[in-house]
Amino acid sequence: MKKFVGLFLVLAVLMIVPAVDLVFAAGDEPGEYLDRRVIIWNLFYRLMTVAFVVGTVVSGTMIWQCWRFRESHPNAKPTPYEGTDW
Amino acid sequence: MVLELQKPRPVWQIMFSTHHTDVGLLYLITSLAFLFLGGTLALAIRAELFLPGAQIIGDAMTFNRIFTVHGTTLIFLFIIPFASSVGNYYVPIMVRYKDMAYPKLNAIAFWMIPPAGALIWLGFADFTWYATPPYSIISAPGPAADMWIFGLKILGISSVLGAINFIVTILKCKHPDMSIGQVPLLAWSFLSSSLIILVAIPTFAAALLMLLTDRLGVSGFFNPAMGGDPIAYAHLFWFTFHPEVYVLVIPAIGMMYEIIPRFSRKPIYSYNSGVFAFVLLSIVGFSSWAHHMYATGMSFTEKTVFMVGTLAAVPASAMHVFNFVATMWNGRIKFSTPMMWCVGGIALFFSAGAGGVANAAMPLDFTTHDTYWVVGHFHLFVMGTIAFGSIGMLYYMFPYVTGRMYNETMGKVHFAMSFIGTVLVFFTQHVLGLYGMPRRVFDYPPIPEWIAMNQIATVGAMIIGISMAIFLANIIYSSGKGKLANTEDPFGVGGKYYYPFEAKNPHHD
Numbered sequence: 355m356k357k358f359v360g361l362f363l364v365l366a367v368l369m370i371v372p373a374v375d376l377v378f379a380a381g382d383e384p385g386e387y388l389d390r391r392v393i394i395w396n397l398f399y400r401l402m403t404v405a406f407v408v409g410t411v412v413s414g415t416m417i418w419q420c421w422r423f424r425e426s427h428p429n430a431k432p433t434p435y436e437g438t439d440w
Numbered sequence: 441m442v443l444e445l446q447k448p449r450p451v452w453q454i455m456f457s458t459h460h461t462d463v464g465l466l467y468l469i470t471s472l473a474f475l476f477l478g479g480t481l482a483l484a485i486r487a488e489l490f491l492p493g494a495q496i497i498g499d500a501m502t503f504n505r506i507f508t509v510h511g512t513t514l515i516f517l518f519i520i521p522f523a524s525s526v527g528n529y530y531v532p533i534m535v536r537y538k539d540m541a542y543p544k545l546n547a548i549a550f551w552m553i554p555p556a557g558a559l560i561w562l563g564f565a566d567f568t569w570y571a572t573p574p575y576s577i578i579s580a581p582g583p584a585a586d587m588w589i590f591g592l593k594i595l596g597i598s599s600v601l602g603a604i605n606f607i608v609t610i611l612k613c614k615h616p617d618m619s620i621g622q623v624p625l626l627a628w629s630f631l632s633s634s635l636i637i638l639v640a641i642p643t644f645a646a647a648l649l650m651l652l653t654d655r656l657g658v659s660g661f662f663n664p665a666m667g668g669d670p671i672a673y674a675h676l677f678w679f680t681f682h683p684e685v686y687v688l689v690i691p692a693i694g695m696m697y698e699i700i701p702r703f704s705r706k707p708i709y710s711y712n713s714g715v716f717a718f719v720l721l722s723i724v725g726f727s728s729w730a731h732h733m734y735a736t737g738m739s740f741t742e743k744t745v746f747m748v749g750t751l752a753a754v755p756a757s758a759m760h761v762f763n764f765v766a767t768m769w770n771g772r773i774k775f776s777t778p779m780m781w782c783v784g785g786i787a788l789f790f791s792a793g794a795g796g797v798a799n800a801a802m803p804l805d806f807t808t809h810d811t812y813w814v815v816g817h818f819h820l821f822v823m824g825t826i827a828f829g830s831i832g833m834l835y836y837m838f839p840y841v842t843g844r845m846y847n848e849t850m851g852k853v854h855f856a857m858s859f860i861g862t863v864l865v866f867f868t869q870h871v872l873g874l875y876g877m878p879r880r881v882f883d884y885p886p887i888p889e890w891i892a893m894n895q896i897a898t899v900g901a902m903i904i905g906i907s908m909a910i911f912l913a914n915i916i917y918s919s920g921k922g923k924l925a926n927t928e929d930p931f932g933v934g935g936k937y938y939y940p941f942e943a944k945n946p947h948h949d
Contacts, residue, residue, distance in 0.1 A: 362758075362762065366755075366758075393803075394803040394804060394806075394807065395807075397801075397803065397804070398798065398804050398807070401797070401798060401801065401804070402798070405794040405797065405798075408794070409790065409791065409794055412761065412765070412790055413787060413790070415765060416765060416768075416783065416786065416787060419765065419768055419769055420768070420773065420775070420783060423704075423768060423769065423770065423771050423772065423773050424773050424775060425772045425773060425774050425775075430772050431772070432705075432772060433704075433705045433706045433770070433771055433772055434706075435705060435706050435707065435935065436705050436772070436934050436935075437934065438935070439935065439936040440706075440707055440935055440936070
């Protein structure tokens with residue numbers, strides 16, 4: 355589980371860094387509109403790349419665990435709580 | 441619990457009952473009726489947008505009326521009353537109290553909903569669920585607009601009364617042996633969302649009054665011709681309705697907290713993180729309202745503050761997702777229908793959240809503002825997360841409400857088709873937004889990409905529509921002729937459930 359948490363911490367940092375960049379991509383100064391658009395779309399693609407990576411990891415984890423921990427899996431075994439009034 | 445179909449009793453006895461399971465049943469039936477009504481309007485909207493030009497709806501005004509009532513109905517007359525239904529059934533039992541704290545107030549809160557729904561449907565206003573000023577003040581036709589305002593006013597009062605009842609029931613009526621740290625997460629979700637309602641709703645209540653007096657011409661709060669400012673309305677509206685998003689989503693997550701451990705056959709991975717995330721969402725919900733308004737000329741500093749405030753919701757939402765994933769880990773998961781809806785709901789919740797990060801980032805917001813991206817994002821939340829959690833909960837409650845089991849195969853088909861349809865409609869709408877298609881439009885130019893994506897979205901909506909017809913047939917047929925349920929363990933997963941039928945209903949003696 356620690357590796358699991360560690361992995362998501364790394365992914366969270368990857369998410370936060372471009373978000374911080376985005377703050378500084380916006381501006382109120384006139385005359386820089388076209389450049390800003392280029393920067394913003396660049397950041398959008400970066401953000402989406404990170405989002406898809408994180409999404410793939412999370413979705414992949416969910417799909418795998420739904421397959422692995424389903425009750426009909428050959429290696430499925432009762433949890434310690436079964437048969438109790440947990 | 442109400443096992444009406446096994447022990448029939450006069451309808452009026454249920455209608456005028458103040459017992460929490462009876463009021464829960466009334467909420468349930470009302471909310472489902474409005475789900476199908478609002479859903480039908482959604483199909484009309486999608487059918488209209490299948491191709492450019494007028495298709496089945498004659499004119500833009502009618503189209504505007506349809507999507508205004510569609511949004512208002514599904515948010516205020518389906519999602520919130522459905523959550524109240526679940527709360528009425530479960531919260532008193534979870535805190536081990538005989539009923540809600542104020543049973544008569546509870547019944548009054550419910551009985552405000554049908555007249556409010558009638559006002560909204562009979563009026564059929566056309567100014568969007570945002571009641572866009574200055575149009576809503578100057579030229580929105582009455583009495584439709586006024587009826588909508590009164591309808592929303594009544595619904596607001598109903599929400600506040602319900603919220604007071606949930607808060608008092610949970611905090612003051614819970615069993616003396618039960619500490620607040622032992623209250624189940626579903627009840628915690630109602631406590632959090634009720635506190636948000638109490639803080640948020642009064643602002644919109646004031647805004648509605650101001651809107652009404654503006655329409656009557658006695659004030660000009662939001663009327664530029666009289667020195668007013670429509671942007672002020674935007675602040676008042678979003679101060680209420682951004683937190684309101686959390687009012688909608690938090691109970692749905694609470695429902696998942698009830699279902700996922702049950703079908704994973706193990707307790708929730710981290711109760712404390714669930715509580716913490718609910719409380720955190722309740723707080724940060726109030727720090728982000730103006731991210732709906734980046735395009736209104738706010739200063740850089742203001743936009744940055746609201747962007748950071750919005751992003752603060754990400755860790756709290758992620759905590760819920762990871763809590764669910766960790767709970768399922770090492771479980772022995774039974775994929776009955778309620779569990780499938782919840783797992784699908786988590787996946788779509790995550791996707792909706794990822795889109796939300798792009799919206800919250802202010803430079804990106806300018807590229808997606810008022811495009812179909814926003815429609816896709818919002819609907820992925822309300823349909824993909826909230827409706828999925830709610831429908832999963834409905835299947836979970838079904839044996840307790842009717843004493844019979846629903847048809848499992850039909851339930852799974854319902855889920856599969858709804859999941860595919862939801863992805864087709866709302867993921868496509870995100871891309872459509874990036875292609876620049878504005879939202880709330882009756883017609884669009886014949887751009888090949890726009891046409892193709894609108895057609896994909898419409899096909900997806902029709903798939904959802906068919907799945908909902910299967911759902912309706914399933915619940916009606918199974919209520920009367922389904923297999924008798926084993927109410928001790930209807931899903932065969934063991935453990936100790938919360939047994940709503942143990943709540944003593946005096947009318948059943």
